[in-house]
Amino acid sequence: MHLPKGFRFAGVSAGIKSRAGAKDVVLIVSEKPCTAAGVYTTNQIVAAPVVLSRSRTPSNRLRGIVVNSGNANACTGVQGDRDAAEMTRLAAEGLQASISGEMAQDDFLVMSTGIIGRQLPMEKIRTGIERAIGELGSSEAHFLNACDGIMTTDAFRKIADRTAWSSQGNHALVGMCKGAGMIGPKMATMLAIVVTDAPLDRYQAQRMLQAAANRSFNCISVEGHMSTNDSLVLLATSPTEQTPALSDADAAIFEAELTELCIELAKKIPDDGEGATHLIEIQIRGANTDADADAIARSIALSNLVKTAITGGDPNWGRIVSAAGYAGVPIQPKRTALKINGISLFDAGEPLPFDAKTVSSSIRAQKLTLIELQVGLGPGTATHWTTDLNSEYVRFNSEYTT
């Protein structure tokens, strides 16, 4: 794994999570002021750390991010706002001694994930931040500790890396994210952090991150619930006279790599939907616009009837085609065509004869199910990823009692 130059990572255990030794405080620090961009939940019920970080991006003088898992600091009122700010103050003051240059709490972002409606255990967080400062480093082991520290109900670590070529040389991109279906008591949050040593202007970074999010993290669903804490942050090298921000041509290459990296990360979330037996990829072609294609993909991805059909290995074209039909954007029924795992089931508005056993076997034989739907109008495309819906999921989500 090729880590970007100029960043340090730490993940430590501070006892916020109940499992002994579980890492729950993370620090990512830039050796020099860096560029930061952020994309956040659009839920109006929004956690204190999101409000704070959102106000501090995009930035051209960021110094780092402090993250805790085990407690989301959401629905925590004024005390929650104070605690989020305090986390960034603790990071700034603690780092002042060990990293060169002035830094203030405004130069830090904060993320929290875990149970909602409970105040942060600030004594543990204070100890954790101190310990994380002491353990900062730039090796792969340090990076992986940070990845572990942002996880909550994840069954596996979610990381990805890419290299972007530019006229200035090679730039490393590494990313980590967390998120799965609901297995814990409260809502699952998606957090993602991408770090690169490509020199980016803050507005350039913000624009590229939003575009990448629209093709990745905004295209996944497990249960369709948008959390109060969802956050995606990009840290990049701050441009200088010697290393100016990427040119438009170089930025286009970078954006493609960033998008691919975000898609790779994002897909790992429905792939980790608890109890999920299938990762469902929904490719829409032929909508009037990409936004229309997105609406159709979303309608299918959120359909419990589609999801349960895949669980059962049932090539139920009716559920899929009708979910497209009520997405609220135009389709052309008489030119609509559907394939599951490459096998045509429906064409020109009518069902085709097909061997149900062959399709069913292909669904049962592999974790990925590919749904390709052509809606017969225009150039708009979208791809979404979701999970199936099975009894395990329901059991997980109904057996918890507050």
Place this chain on the structure above:
Amino acid sequence: MHLPKGFRFAGVSAGIKSRAGAKDVVLIVSEKPCTAAGVYTTNQIVAAPVVLSRSRTPSNRLRGIVVNSGNANACTGVQGDRDAAEMTRLAAEGLQASISGEMAQDDFLVMSTGIIGRQLPMEKIRTGIERAIGELGSSEAHFLNACDGIMTTDAFRKIADRTAWSSQGNHALVGMCKGAGMIGPKMATMLAIVVTDAPLDRYQAQRMLQAAANRSFNCISVEGHMSTNDSLVLLATSPTEQTPALSDADAAIFEAELTELCIELAKKIPDDGEGATHLIEIQIRGANTDADADAIARSIALSNLVKTAITGGDPNWGRIVSAAGYAGVPIQPKRTALKINGISLFDAGEPLPFDAKTVSSSIRAQKLTLIELQVGLGPGTATHWTTDLNSEYVRFNSEYTT
């Protein structure tokens, strides 16, 4: 049950459904030309009978409705269009002998519900329509036969009746509907027919039916899937010089009764969600507009996390409040307040201390769970009804294989 004057009903078995003797062809006939209004699925993938009936309402010279269950005549191409028209022709020609006055196939509506993607068994339908014509009658037994004949996967018969008072006297309203969650192989359709002897102008009837639908059938969900066949039709007496259309004042009273009747019918559908252990009523207050309140109620009603929480008897305010937060319409988080079964859990943007066991017991103790959410902005209100989500539902919907 007080049946409206001037209408005859029949429900017979024609062998379309596999279960021997199950009624599957229904005829409702008006002794004189009557008024008809209709509200239909907005799914763009739409069944042949819906296309035909939609083109024939509102009407001031309707003679009847012919319905079959067991086959939805959806996704059946040009042959399906021909068969839907043929059903109305068979009804008109067959009735010509037994009912006074000229009638043409255009004077009939048609509804179908059942499996999709298969051509109608027209021989059975032909026999069924003939038999239904022979069995038409105006007793309660005839009405109940018709109710049974529109059912598919319903666990129980869904009927309701009301009386509307007007300056012209009392008017009877009776309604039947069918629809449940998915237990059969394909998509569940909602069909509803309301018959009244109130004299209504066709545009008056259409306006009132749409308004009633917006507060009833448009406010229920089992799995959020809109079918290709959903239809709601109102038949009323055609006004004459002696019995003119209801005055505005009388129509307001009638509309209130019609709305109440539609709500009573509509609630029976999620109450019959297969395997459902709870009927969830979601009351929204304080949105900017009724339409905004509707969007918030829908977002909560479609949340698998809310539905599974109720299954588990979990007073999980976080899932409910956050589903409101991403509904895409404004709420005021700092004035948001939530009650479950009358117990306050959340107020002014923060969780309240509450006895989780008491709330949990109240959820477990009864089939109905009442969620009241105040969003702190304006006068907009809405009420939606949905089911919980449990392993039974998933099992039902995933075990079928085409």
